[in-house]
Amino acid sequence: MKLFFKTKPKSTAAGLLTEFFGETQSWRETNDVLEPLVKLVRLIRPLKNKKQQTVDLQEIISFLKENYSCRKQLSIYLKEILKDRKFNKILSDAAILQDVDFIFEVKKRIFAKLLPYQPQKDTLEYVLNQVFYLANDGVWIDRIPLSQLEELYDLLKFKSIYESKLPNSVLSELLIAQHLIIQRISGRAMETDVIKMVPEFDDLESPFSAFEKELFLIEDRIINSAKHYITSDDLSYAQLLILKKQCEGFVEKAFHNSSKYGISLRVNQHLLKIRQQLERLTFLISLLVVDSEKDKRNNGIILALRLIKYNCYKNNVRKFVAESTQLLSYEITQHTAKTGEHYITESRKEYFKMFQGALGGGFIVGILCIVKVLLSKAETSFFGHAFLYSMNYAFGFIAIYLLGFTLATKQPAMTASALIKALEEGALQKGIGTAKYKAFAVFFARVFRSQFIAFVGNVVMAFPVSLLGIWLIDYFLNYNIAATKWETLLVDLSPIHSLAIFHAAIAGVFLFLSGIISGSVANRDKHNQVCFRIAEHPFLKRNFGKNKTLQLAKLYEKKWAGIISNFWFGIFMGSTASIGLFLGLNLDVRHITFGSGNLALALYGANYEVSNWMLFWGIFGIGLIGLVNFMVSFSLSLGLAFRSRAISLFELRFVTVSIWNHFKSKPLSFFFPTEKKANESQLEELKNS
Known part of the structure; x- marks a missing residue:
């Protein structure tokens, strides 16, 4: 059929x-x-x-x-x-x-x-x-x-x-649109927050007012003349273009000053709108110019x-979001790049100092692991557990930060921006296969080994501290706090018995977000002049004296962004599992350092009677969790840094080749500080380029 x-x-x-x-x-x-x-x-x-x-x-x-x-x-x-x-x-x-x-x-x-x-x-x-x-x-x-x-x-x-100037004619609509745009620009450019971004123009006449006056004069001439247009050699048109350039200079100067004064999302949107309106005016003005019949x-x-x-x-949503967030992401990654420079070791002394800092971070994390197990025994709601866990993590991370210790997984989000800053400063703009590429490969090796030793320090210390802590509690109180929880702690580390990899990726996202928070808080405080306002606060100066008030202001400027970042990282880490339970979803976080501490608690809770396979998957899981933590937070931060600086991903091709060649010739330099002084001078050259 x-x-x-x-x-x-x-x-x-x-x-x-x-x-x-x-x-x-x-x-x-x-x-x-x-x-x-x-x-x-x-x-x-x-x-x-x-x-x-x-x-x-x-x-x-x-x-x-x-x-x-x-x-x-x-x-x-x-x-x-x-x-x-x-x-x-x-x-x-x-x-x-x-x-x-x-x-x-x-x-x-x-x-x-x-x-x-x-x-x-x-x-x-x-x-x-x-x-x-x-x-x-x-x-x-x-x-x-x-x-x-x-x-x-x-x-x-x-x-x-150009044939008619009557209402609703094409020319009439063009001129009305120009009127609307220039008046909106002039008003927006006079906003207090916008003017604050360009103090260089304080004693000068607003270029927007002069531009508006000149444009209105040209429009009057066009309306009252017989031909209803101007030519490109018109002197008034030349003057209008000069004034337009001054207006564009005003906007560019305001954006440029964001590194000095900081910038809020609202001010960024004001400046972005002025820039877009100037671009639109440029097009409309070009339609008023006719040099031939073909025009x-x-x-x-x-x-x-x-x-x-x-x-x-x-x-268009994508273009709007990209334009609106590019400058802010640049300022945020500038802050994280400066912070990330402190996480990159060069000499042996710095390398072992990083190791010591990581040991300190592992010590505190070991204590946090024990406290969390104790808090899990509290009879409270999902919200109650979320609050208790969050406070445990938050104050622990803040303590690590204030004591100058290191939490390894917080480094990638910072060091990624430092790497991109090196690209932006021209390390890769002087040809292929040059000394600059080799110097950058050495720089990357420094970053990688700094991450490596921080991981080692955290894991090596968190394990014995957790083991000692649970033993002391059992010895003095005759209470094994992990006796009923050891199996869960061990299974959660296994990549084949649980969603450990997925949960490690969630932790990587939170690590990335904490870096964003740190940069955005620092940028906001700079824009709002918080440090200066504290230093000049009349009540504080009168009661504590000028010197102590100034010290307080500097301490705030140096530490506050990091404190807030670590606090929110603790909130993210502590509340995810409870939110997952509330929603009926298998959500949780896995962090390499906490994994090491939890392995110790699980072994003691089981009285060391754990199968070899479970022990293997637990140890292997810790390494895999650390790798996923690093890859997710580093890749997200790298992507943000690339986009914020408008650097082409094509650059990665040459970077990757130079790093691979350096790894083949000196693999140990990616794990230990083995460079000679000749290479150190190369790095100094990179730093100054």
Whole structure:
């Protein structure tokens, strides 16, 4: 039995144009006036949006050349649906940040993607929403050859955008959009938080005010002149470009000063919006310049293409998030890079000092492991356990930080930024295979061995401290605190009997987040001048004296970001398991140092009667947990640092080759400080480059 399916024949441009604009002129009788245009664009739109794919309109152009009546009706139709359509809001608002509240803007854009905002039907935005409704429509229209667009423009006899200055005309809408943008810029640039970023302009006239005045003068000339445009050799136009550069300089200086004064997300959004509005003004002003008759036609075509693109990109979430967070991520990674430099050893003395610090960190973690087992016996709610565990971790991590000890897994998030800082400073910009690459490989070896010795110190100390602690409690109180819990402690370390790897990855994410918190707190305090405000606090100076108040301010500046970071890391570590229980999900965290302590507790709790296989998987699991902790936190931090500095991932190719070559020639240098003084001078050269 054969089944036959009738398929609808594929529409062609000629057939569609004949149907709507042929002798029957059916476009005049359609219920939806936009239906012919929607169908025509759907026919032109590529099915797959491949790169470098030219969108060819030659079939349509050839048909229109041969069919005068269709060409005439299409021209009438397009002019009819575009007549007196307002579009100044597209030029002044679309694809420009609308709200300085980051979260609100993200939510608004996501909601608009799901349920698009529909403007009034008499606006051009309504037409574009209905016709070019796909996000990638702004991409393929750029692939239409300009020569074909020019040919269509002439065939359909579109009028120049400079012919009329009447209300709702193209020129009128352009000038209204310029007015709106420049007035918004001038007001936003006068915000207190924005001005604070550029004290260099305190005694100077605002470049935005001068720019606004000059632009209004040019607009008056255009409106009152017969030709309604200016030429590129116009002196007023040259002056306007100079003032525009000064405005751009103001914004760039404010962004540059963020390293000196810090920057908040709100101020970042203010500056980002001003920059976007200046870019939009640059485009609009360029449309006022005409040097030949060809420019009149091309400016009209360019305006049409930009209107489509702006409307398509107005709800783009990815680009908005990327632009909004790049500078902040840069400032955060700058802080973590400075902190990370302290975690990188060079000499043998620094190497063993790191080992001593790691031993101290392991000592405190060993105590925390015992305290957590004791807290687990408290009869309380999920929230109660989450609170108790979180406080145990938080105060333990803060103690490690304040005493100058080292928690190994906190290093990767810091040292990743330090590595990228070396790239940014030009270590890899002077050719392939040069001494710079070799010096950087030596630098990476220093980072790696610093991580290695910190892991060793933590694990070596946490195990005996936990074992000694549980023995002392059992000896004096005759109570083995792990007698009923040892099996759980051991199974949780095994990568084949539990989700240890997944839980270690969660811990890696939290390690990364703690680094972000540290950098963001330091950046926020710098922007709000917290240190200066403490140093100059009248009550503190009067009661403690100027010197002690200054010492307090410096101590706050040096330690507070780290304290907050460690506190939140403790909250993350302590509350994850309880949140998982509450939600019915298998969530928990695994950390290499705590794994070492828990192994000791499990062995004692089982009275050392553990199978060889379980012991093997426990020890192997500790190493695997440490590797996952390191890889997740380091890769996330590395990705953030790369993005914040706009460094191409292509650089990694040369870096990886140089590091691998260095490892083959000197593998021990990745674990012990074996470099000679000649290499140390290379590192110094890298540091100063």
